[in-house]
Amino acid sequence: MSSIKKILVANRGEIACRIMETAREMNIRTVAVYSDADINSMHVKMADEAVAIGPPPSKDSYLVIEKIIKATLDTGADAIHPGYGFLSENYIFAEACEEAGINFIGPSSESIRNMALKDRAKILMEKAGVPITPGYQGAKQEEEFLSLEADKIGFPVLIKAVAGGGGKGMRKVESKESFLSALESCKREAENSFGNPKVLLEKYIQSPRHIEVQIFGDGQGNVVHMFERDCSVQRRHQKVIEEAPAPGMTVSVRDAMTDAAVKAAKAVNYKGAGTVEFIVDGSQKLHENGFWFMEMNTRLQVEHPVTEMITGLNLIKLQIEIAEGKKLPSQKNITMSGHAIETRIYAEDPFNNFFPSAGKIENFEIPSELSKKEGLRIDTGFQKNDRISIYYDPMIAKMIVHSDNRQDAIKNMVSLISESKIKGIKTNTAFLIRCLLNDDFNYGGVSTHFINENIVTLTSNEYAIDNKVYGLTALFLDSINNKTQTTPFNIKNGWRLNQSFRKKYFFKEGENIIKTEIIEQNQRQSLISVNGLEPFIIFKKEKSNSKYNENALPFFSDWEFKEFQNHISLYRYGEEIIVGKELYQPNSLNNASNAIIAPMPGKIIDMFANEGNKIKEGEPLLVMEAMKMEMTLYAPKDGVIDEIKVQKGALVSDGDILVKLEDN
16 A cells, blocks of 8 residues: 555544644645634644535534545545544445545444444454443334333443444433433434434443553454553543553453453454443452443544553554554554543533533643643644634543653643633633542542542532632732832832721622722731621732732632633632622623523524423423533523523524523
């Protein structure tokens, strides 16, 4: 097979940028494709050529096979790299590449077909001697039949879309009573996401860990592995933190698991990069009979960088070389060292039920000393002033660290996240740091229940009402006032002959006014009183015009501040605390007592109530879809529906009134 001269990257975001970066290092030209929403995106700027492929919705652009093939042929590209997601595991797309004479950088269409449908894959794996979980993966899909099969398996069960991936089309069902509604929801999501509503059933493992093995095949029956990754920290079946090697892994279990993964790949004559995922019994120490085949991803994984960090391999380069017909590295030459962790930075608000956050990235800054540090890496497809679209996955970046041991890796990851600045949108950075600092995570070997079991401590907005926050905010406003002064005789920093000086600042909390009083004592410290309570001391040391190091209260030792028209934002460890200014008047319609408001742009996909209906607090009223996620909006209290302002299928904007309510 001849060398590749030009690659069309059939993807967007960070993975498209990463592929282009590697291709450039290999002196291979690249072609980007982009939707109307991505015309100014980083991957478009990085490519040697770029081709527009249609409107923002994926179904009209990135998922249209004919447009991708045409762009490849029109630009003279001789290969396509699909990245992950979109068409990467679509055997029809791989088939179209084969028919057009385009080198598809990935497995054959036959291998994808065999593994992409989870029911077929489980049957193949069982024949190959790979352990599988008990369940049903047959052709019959009638609701009553599947309900009976679930009874036989025993609750709880997992319903999984056979064409699914990335946590989409998956539901855990605790009881027979909730099975049919979960089945309907799962099938609908599967149809919308993958065009295939078929599902399978699996016995739910009570304390599951998610451990996967990276493999590479040459399509000639030869397969090697690159060890394992632990991806157990998940939310709604979406991976959040990944690491390699897996905590608690032993040589004997690793040998058994990697051997099973190699068998799985050989069973489909695999070519290129793939990942064999196992569900693992996390109720005890890892053991050789405590893991079962879950699925095989016939593509590069989002979390592949942790494998690259511990092995020193460039997996994208290896993908391209295998597509060119070059040999696999020998298994004995693939070694690992140290420990690597990856965190996924999402545009979402962990303190508001993880609602996705669309909008402009006002600042995206990594301290220069960190960006140059060995063992630290950031993969992203965004930069300052880019916009997070409602049409695509909300991942902004992946942060990866590699250290000699796991504890150092955790420590370095906390530093990397906390010292990086992403402003203008909500992110999950504070949530990630809380995960990393959690005692159970530090001990290692958490199950996929980790986030749910710790959701209160991981997502509670515990600082927002602390009086010390108001004190620090008052000091920040005071520093702004001081900057406008020009001489020692009119500066408002508390400089007075033989006396302290008092200044007052007012803030809003709901309908309440918060009064703070600064009692300046000297240049190094102030007393702060909030609402007339006993003053507390803050030792202040100005790092810059917008930072205070507050030594007396080390928990608040490194906040940053930014002033907006109606509020002050405080930032620490990626967390944002908003303090309203005195004159700030919240929009009355944003009060949960009289309206349901769209939390972000999206589409109304289901409605459960009519005008005039009496409703109870917590009753589901409608379902929105935004950024590839379904969100159910509930009644905030008992009442009556006065007016429904939207219909099923309507597109809505952030802040739109959806339903007006009135009291009984």
